Amino acid sequence: MQQKLFYCETRGNKEEVDMAMELFAAVNLSVNAGTNVEERFTTYTIYSESNDEISNIKLALENAIEEWKSSGLYFSSPQISTIKKEDWTEVWKRYFKIQHISPKLVIKASWLDYTQKSSEVVVEIDPGMSFGTGSHETTQSCLKFIEKISNGEAKLSFLDVGCGSGILSIAASKFGFTPLFAFDYDEECILATKENMARNHIAPKRINLQQADVKEYKTGQQFDIVVANIISSVLTANHKRLLSWIKPGRYLILAGILKVEYDKVRKFFITEDVLEIETSTEKEWTCGLFQKNS
Numbered sequence: 001m002q003q004k005l006f007y008c009e010t011r012g013n014k015e016e017v018d019m020a021m022e023l024f025a026a027v028n029l030s031v032n033a034g035t036n037v038e039e040r041f042t043t044y045t046i047y048s049e050s051n052d053e054i055s056n057i058k059l060a061l062e063n064a065i066e067e068w069k070s071s072g073l074y075f076s077s078p079q080i081s082t083i084k085k086e087d088w089t090e091v092w093k094r095y096f097k098i099q100h101i102s103p104k105l106v107i108k109a110s111w112l113d114y115t116q117k118s119s120e121v122v123v124e125i126d127p128g129m130s131f132g133t134g135s136h137e138t139t140q141s142c143l144k145f146i147e148k149i150s151n152g153e154a155k156l157s158f159l160d161v162g163c164g165s166g167i168l169s170i171a172a173s174k175f176g177f178t179p180l181f182a183f184d185y186d187e188e189c190i191l192a193t194k195e196n197m198a199r200n201h202i203a204p205k206r207i208n209l210q211q212a213d214v215k216e217y218k219t220g221q222q223f224d225i226v227v228a229n230i231i232s233s234v235l236t237a238n239h240k241r242l243l244s245w246i247k248p249g250r251y252l253i254l255a256g257i258l259k260v261e262y263d264k265v266r267k268f269f270i271t272e273d274v275l276e277i278e279t280s281t282e283k284e285w286t287c288g289l290f291q292k293n294s
Helices: 014-026 051-071 085-095 137-150 167-174 187-199 232-237 239-244 262-266
Strands: 004-013 032-036 041-048 079-084 105-109 121-125 158-161 180-184 207-211 223-229 246-258 274-282 285-292
Touching: 004 014, 004 051, 014 032, 014 041, 014 051, 014 246, 041 051, 051 079, 105 137, 105 167, 121 167, 121 187, 137 167, 137 223, 137 246, 137 274, 137 285, 158 167, 167 180, 167 187, 167 207, 167 223, 180 187, 187 207, 232 239, 232 246, 232 262, 239 246, 246 262, 262 285
Parallel strands: 105 121, 158 180, 158 223, 180 207, 223 246
Antiparallel strands: 004 041, 004 079, 032 041, 246 285, 274 285
16 A cells, blocks of 8 residues: 655745635645745645656646746645555644634634533534645635525425535535535545545435536536635636526525636526626635526
8 A cells, every 4th residue: 555645846935825725726736735934935835646646647737837927926846755545634734723714613723622512513524635624715715605694494305516625415404405515636635525424423325426528427416505715717618508407486505716707607607597796806816606497
C-alpha cells in the first residue's frame, strides 16, 4: 500500500486568494490553500499518489502561472515534494475552525470539541481530500440559503451537484429535507461524503450518492431544491441540465461564482420561467437563489 503522497506547492499573495482559487479551478487543479498571516502569503498545495501525475501537474501549474502574470497575479515557482500520509492529515487540520454559519447552524471539524446548544444544528465534517469544510464563502452562502428555504417547508427533495465533502447534503438532511440525492465526479469526494454521513449518524441509504460528472448524471425526477456549488464554466456549460432538474415553483442555488463573473453566469439561467430571488456576496464570491415558475 502506498504510504506517501506527492505534492506540488506554490505561494501567492494572501490578499488574492479568492481570485487564485477560481483560476486554479478553471484549469482543473484542485488545491488546498493555507494562509500564513504573519508572513502575508498563501500556500497552494496539490496532492497526488502518483509521481508521474504530480510531474504533469507541476508542468500544468508552471504554464498557468506564466499566463496569470498578465492579470497581475504572481506565484512562486512550483516545487514537488513528498509527505507521509499520516502526516498529511495533520498539516491541513490547523487551518480549520468551528464555523458559526448562523445562530442555528454550526459546522464542526471532526477533530475539534464543541458543546452543542439545544437550539443548534451541528454538522461534523472531515473533508479529507475533498472540498467543503464550511470555511469558504461559497459553502457558507449555500448553507444559509438551504436553512432559509427549510424554514416553514417540510420534506423537500434535494439534489447536491458536486457534493465534495457532503457538507450541503448532510446539512439538508439535518434540516429535514427528503429524499436527498448527491453526486460528484471525484471518487475521493464520494468516499469523504460516506465517511461524513457516518460521522453525523446518517444512514447510508438516507442520501442517494453517485459518482458522476454533471453532463453525465442521470435522474428520472425533478427536485424541490438543486444546489450547484461548482466553477462558473461548468455551471454555464450545463445550465439547461441544471434547470431541467428543478420542479415547477421550486429553487436553484448557484455558487462558486466570482462576483465579477456573476452577471455573465446569471444570464444563462434567467428566462421567462426562471427568476432570480436573492443574491449573497461574501468577499469575492456571489451566490444566487433562483425560482423556476413552470
